[in-house]
Amino acid sequence: MAEVADRVTRVAADLIESAAAEGARQSRSAKQQLDHWARVGRAVSSHHTAARRRVEAVLAGEADPSSLNPEEGVVFNAEISAAVEEHLARADYGTMLAASGVTTVALDDDGRIVQYRPDGTSVVLDDTSS
Template identity: 40%
Template sequence: MTSTSPARIDDDLYASAKLVGEALSRSASQQVGHWARIGRELEASATTSQRDIAAVLAGARRYDTLSAQEQAIVRAEWSERMDERRAALDLAATFTASGASYSELDDDGNVVQHPPAAPGG
C-alpha cells in the first residue's frame, strides 16, 4: 500500500494539474504526482546534465547547446523564476515613492492615469 503526504502547491500549478488531469482521467493530485515522477526521472537521467542546466541558468553557458529535454527543464525553471518575480512586484508603490506618474488598465480595460504623488505624501 502506498502512503501519501500532504504538500502545498501554488494555485496555478493546481489549476493546470486539474485541467490536464481531467483530460487524462487523473485527479489533480494524481497529475501532480505524475509530473513529479517525470521530473525525478529527468533529473536522474544519464542524458540530462544537471551541471549543464545549472550553467545555463547561471548565464555561464548558451541555452542552444542543451538537448531539447534539457531546454525544456530550463524553460520551466525560467517560467517559475519569472512568475516569482512578477508576484513580488509592487510597481504602484515604487512609482509613488519615487514621485513618478504612471498609467495602468483597470479591470474593464480602461486606462487609468496616476499623477505623481505630492511631495511628502
C-alpha cells in the same frame, strides 16, 4: 516509510486550472495531477546527470544556451518560465511604480477603479458599486 499527512498549501490558480485539465485527461484529480507533476519535477531536479549540469551552467550564466541539445533546451525553458512566473507572483508593482513616481490605477476589493498616487494617497475614480 511513515505516511506523511497532507498539509494545506496555497497553489497558484493557473496551476490548479492546468492540473484540473490535464488530470481529467489522465484520470486524476487536480490534486493528484499536481502531486504527479511535483514528483516528476523533484526527480528531474535531483537527477544530476551531465545534461542537468549543462542546464544549470546555462542558468547560472556560465554557458551559452545554444550549447544545449533540444531536450536540455526544453528543461532550460521550463526553468526560466517557472522562475519568471514565481518572480511575477511575488512582485509588488504598485510599490515599485510609486517609488519611481508613477501614478497607477487598479480595481479595489469592491470592484471600484482607484487611482493610487506616488505620495501614498488614493482616490476612487469610478464608484459603480453603490
